[in-house]
Amino acid sequence: xxxxxxxxxxxxxxxxxxxxxxSQPLFLISHMRSYSSVLVNILCSNKEIYGGTExxxxxxxxxxxxxxxxKAYQLQNRKARIVIDKILNDQYQIHLxxxxxxxxxxxxxxxxxxxxxxxILSMYSKYTSMSFSNAEVCEYYIQRQMxxxxxLEWSRxxxxxxxxxxxxxxxDSPDLVLASLSDxxxxxxxxxxxxxxxxxxxxxxxxxxxPTIQEGRIVKxxxxxxxxxxxxxxxxxxxxSMNETLASMRANSEYLE
Numbered sequence: 001x002x003x004x005x006x007x008x009x010x011x012x013x014x015x016x017x018x019x020x021x022x023s024q025p026l027f028l029i030s031h032m033r034s035y036s037s038v039l040v041n042i043l044c045s046n047k048e049i050y051g052g053t054e055x056x057x058x059x060x061x062x063x064x065x066x067x068x069x070x071k072a073y074q075l076q077n078r079k080a081r082i083v084i085d086k087i088l089n090d091q092y093q094i095h096l097x098x099x100x101x102x103x104x105x106x107x108x109x110x111x112x113x114x115x116x117x118x119x120i121l122s123m124y125s126k127y128t129s130m131s132f133s134n135a136e137v138c139e140y141y142i143q144r145q146m147x148x149x150x151x152l153e154w155s156r157x158x159x160x161x162x163x164x165x166x167x168x169x170x171x172d173s174p175d176l177v178l179a180s181l182s183d184x185x186x187x188x189x190x191x192x193x194x195x196x197x198x199x200x201x202x203x204x205x206x207x208x209x210x211p212t213i214q215e216g217r218i219v220k221x222x223x224x225x226x227x228x229x230x231x232x233x234x235x236x237x238x239x240x241s242m243n244e245t246l247a248s249m250r251a252n253s254e255y256l257e
Contacts, residue, residue, distance in 0.1 A: 009063075012070045016079075019069040022062075023083040025104035026051070026185070029151055031144040032088050033119035034111040034167040037201070037208035038218055040086050042178070045195040048187055050076045051084030053200040053208070059085075060095040065102060075199050082185060090147050099158045105185065106155050108148055108253060110245050111167035113141050113238035114230065115223050122224040127209035134228055138238060145241040149248040156252040164249035165256035171220040180256055193218040 013019055026049070030036045043049050051072040057064060065083075072083050082105070087094065094104075117137045124130050132140075155162045163184045169177050178191040194217045202209050212219050230238075249255050 009067055009070055012074070013066060016070075016073060018079050019073055020066060022065055022102065023050075023069060023079065024081060025059075025065060025068070025102055026082050026084040026107070027059075027094060027104050028084065028086040028107045028109070029094075029148060030086070030088055030109045030167065031111070031116060031141060031148075033116050033123060034088075034109050035170040036086055036088065036109065036167070037213050038195075039107075039109075039170055040084065041195040041198050041201070041213065042191050042193070042218075043084055043181075044076065044198050046187060046189060046191060048080050048185070048189075049082045049084055050078055050080040051082075053086055053198055054088060055085045056092060057085070058093045058095070059098045059102075060093075061098070062101075064098070088144075090143060094151060096154055096158075099154055099160060103158070103160055106151070106160060106162040106253075107181070107184075108152060108162060108164035108249060109167040109170075110145070110148065110164075110242055110249070113138075113242050114226070114235060117141060117230070117238075118224040118226045121226060123210065134226070134230060134234075138230070138234055141238060142241045145245045148245050152245075152248045152252040162253040163256065164253040166246075169256065171218055174218050176256065184254070 028036055028040060037053055040053050044051055051068070052075055055068055055071050057067060059065065068085055069079070069083050073079055117134070120137050121132065121134070124132055152162070152164070163180065165177060174193045178193065182190040197214065197216060201213055212221050
């Protein structure tokens with residue numbers, strides 16, 4: 001952390017010393033276009049949870065947890081028992097030492113690779129100035145699966161409580177997912193399929209830019225289509241990667257199905 005950044009967060013902590021007291025960290029670990037934005041909006045609508053859609057930071061030390069709590073407080077103007085971050089990119093890492101020291105709760109999800117890749121390509125072409133090739137997005141998906149599997153194994157080795165499920169269940173079986181997460185997090189009030197819009201909704205790079213998230217409720221919309229079809233061998237490789245992650249979920253976490 002640069003000196004200017006240290007000074008900024010030091011000033012913010014002085015304004016509100018409660019952010020120096022650790023909340024229970026909660027991480028949603030997944031990949032892009034996995035219905036993670038709607039899930040975080042639902043979670044952050046509960047009075048016991050505060051945080052952001054993507055805080056874009058790594059976690060190694062106590063200072064990183066404080067940094068998360070300051071950002072979360074600034075976004076929602078409140079502190080709560082649980083502080084959440086959503087991590088979808090390998091640029092942001094959770095270190096093994098952090099898992100051992102702060103024992104976060106962890107939610108893992110994975111979506112079908114072809115549907116995920118179609119949705120990623122569609123999102124970037126419709127809502128951003130960036131563009132990626134099929135190959136680049138396929139590589140992202142496979143690398144992300146490797147990270148999920150490593151974190152799943154670490155969570156079991158450290159003895160953390162984690163829960164995992166197919167991302168499609170968020171829209172296909174919301175009652176089961178939300179009831180299970182409410183129990184997992186020991187919430188006083190159960191999670192509901194409606195939510196308040198998080199301040200980061202629509203912010204490029206941090207929140208879902210699509211109109212569906214603006215509905216304030218879980219919506220199942222038609223799947224996106226890939227304009228340039230994937231090679232059959234690529235699809236087999238992608239599904240193999242997903243299946244390896246699903247096997248790791250079953251072996252290393254509480255798995256919903």
